[in-house]
Amino acid sequence: MTADQGSVGAEPGVRFRKRTVRDLELAAGTPVLVRADFNVPLVDGLITDERRIRAALPTIEYLREHGARLVLCSHLGRPKGPDPKTSLRPVAERLSELLGSEVVLARDVAGPDSRRAVEQAAPGDVVLLENLRWEPGETANDPAFAQRLAALARAYVNDAFGAAHRAHASTAGVCAFLRPAVAGFLLEREVTTLERLLEDxxxxxxxxxxxxxxxxxxxxxxxxxxxxxxxxxxxxxxxxxxxxxxxxxxxxxxxxxxxxxxxxxxxxxxxxxxxxxxxxxxxxxxxxxxxxxxxxxxxxxxxxxxxxxxxxxxxxxxxxxxxxxxxxxxxxxxxxxxxxxxxxxxxxxxxxxxxxxxxxxxxxxxxxxxxxxxxxxxxxxxxxxxxxxxxxxxxxxxxxxxxxxxxxx
The missing domain is CATH 3.40.50.1260 (Phosphoglycerate kinase, N-terminal domain)
Structure with a gap:
């Protein structure tokens, strides 16, 4: 799916006031940090509703087609620290199936394994960081943690509308250290669709x-x-x-x-x-x-x-x-x-x-x-x-x- 398809873009007649992935000028291999919303329900380690994963696909596919190295990040549940029950592994496995290519799951959150996985990725490859909320700096919007996230990439895309009302490190703090910072197709469509209810x-x-x-x-x-x-x-x-x-x-x-x-x-x-x-x-x-x-x-x-x-x-x-x-x-x-x-x-x-x-x-x-x-x-x-x-x-x-x-x- 591309940006030209109406189902992924802004609501007709409503101007989106932020830059989007269409505005990015990416050289092949540019690492892009994408905040997605993969907070999906799990029962015995199995995803019972994958709508949020599918909703992220247009932005992911668009960036892959333009040669980016994708660094995806998301929270899952409300863990107070590392907890295998809230690992994003089921998401990585399902996303691999949907994309038709392996999504590498890093074993940490913006740590040594994450950096190594991003460095080894080729254009079009996808790396998924472990659960953001395993790090206390995420919900605290800790500048040091936000800076570690920012160091993984050269551009930032927020496509996690479900988390956009939270001032967390991955949704707000990271933008102080990483520009350009733009919206993905899902975030753009969500905002323009809902704003149209208020405007027209x-x-x-x-x-x-x-x-x-x-x-x-x-x-x-x-x-x-x-x-x-x-x-x-x-x-x-x-x-x-x-x-x-x-x-x-x-x-x-x-x-x-x-x-x-x-x-x-x-x-x-x-x-x-x-x-x-x-x-x-x-x-x-x-x-x-x-x-x-x-x-x-x-x-x-x-x-x-x-x-x-x-x-x-x-x-x-x-x-x-x-x-x-x-x-x-x-x-x-x-x-x-x-x-x-x-x-x-x-x-x-x-x-x-x-x-x-x-x-x-x-x-x-x-x-x-x-x-x-x-x-x-x-x-x-x-x-x-x-x-x-x-x-x-x-x-x-x-x-x-x-x-x-x-x-x-």
Missing amino acids: PPRPFVVVLGGAKVTDKIKLIERFLELADELLIGGAMCFAFFRAQGHATGASLVEEEGVELARRVLERAGGTPCELVLPRDLVVGDRFAADAERRELDGVDVPDGWMGLDIGPQTAREYAERVKRAGCVFWNGPLGAFELEPFAVGTRALAEAVAEAPGRTVVGGGDSAAALVAFGLDTRVDHVSTGGGAALELLEGRKLPGVEALDDA
């Missing part, structure tokens, strides 16, 4: 927010009250809104801290052009379990001893209809306990509606993306973000350190 979304713009906590989404809710035409709320956080309205919530998960925030949102919504929509019916269970007794409520008042675990069929139909007539849809957060099959109906209905929607469709957040994959619908959405926290912070209007550190266009 096709109308009507429908936003669907789920998840458990209002406190996690309050800044996003307030932002979209000003930008969206319709804001649909689901997931456990809807119970904070119901509690604020005086509805009974039974044994449902209610974030007490979020109740006052929800009350503030309800008051504010009346003065905005955005229509705030809450569920009109619910599915409840007598406990949080796949074999729980399930009951559909014609309303939102939850009886004592029961907990709301999904939106009801009326709400599912209404939300699906709103999504299908939207010019643009952004979805973040499941609408119920979709990991429990009896309570996956609402989230599945929404996922199907997003997949079928004729308008622009963007999905952000790990749980939403996981739901799409579980339902076999991830390839039918225009853009599924690889960064949960980074996507939310960008949409909230915050600056991402990993983007800000790059060279301006």
Whole structure:
């Protein structure tokens, strides 16, 4: 895949304000440090979701085609030091298969073995450093560690959107010692796609927010009250809104801290052009379990001893209809306990509606993306973000350190 293919570039109509790999002038054999996001789930050492690895391929292949010696780096999990269970070896092996050539895994992080592997690499070869978080200097954004990373290459590419909201040595600190510092295709596409939601979304713009906590989404809710035409709320956080309205919530998960925030949102919504929509019916269970007794409520008042675990069929139909007539849809957060099959109906209905929607469709957040994959619908959405926290912070209007550190266009 090359840079000219639209699927790897910026969103049409949105100017990306940083330099990208297209701007690099590389002599054959130039070592390039690429910060990728290979933080993939592992079960018994096996990768269970390789989307983040595949998302990095366009940038990797472009640099190989231009004769670079690639020095890839990433974190995996949250180890406090060297830990074989968080080794990037499974990533190196899978990446070797995808590229059709060996990816050399260094035995350290910017140490002697890393330097030796880079020196021995030929143009087009790929070296992967061990887990960045084996080094305490990574998350501390230690200048000495950042300088060691920088010494491995003569140019830097950040393609790790999922880590771009962290001011770590490999995402921000390294840029103080290594220039040029540019964005990869994935980072560019993520930023321009999400910024278009803020600047010029096709109308009507429908936003669907789920998840458990209002406190996690309050800044996003307030932002979209000003930008969206319709804001649909689901997931456990809807119970904070119901509690604020005086509805009974039974044994449902209610974030007490979020109740006052929800009350503030309800008051504010009346003065905005955005229509705030809450569920009109619910599915409840007598406990949080796949074999729980399930009951559909014609309303939102939850009886004592029961907990709301999904939106009801009326709400599912209404939300699906709103999504299908939207010019643009952004979805973040499941609408119920979709990991429990009896309570996956609402989230599945929404996922199907997003997949079928004729308008622009963007999905952000790990749980939403996981739901799409579980339902076999991830390839039918225009853009599924690889960064949960980074996507939310960008949409909230915050600056991402990993983007800000790059060279301006």
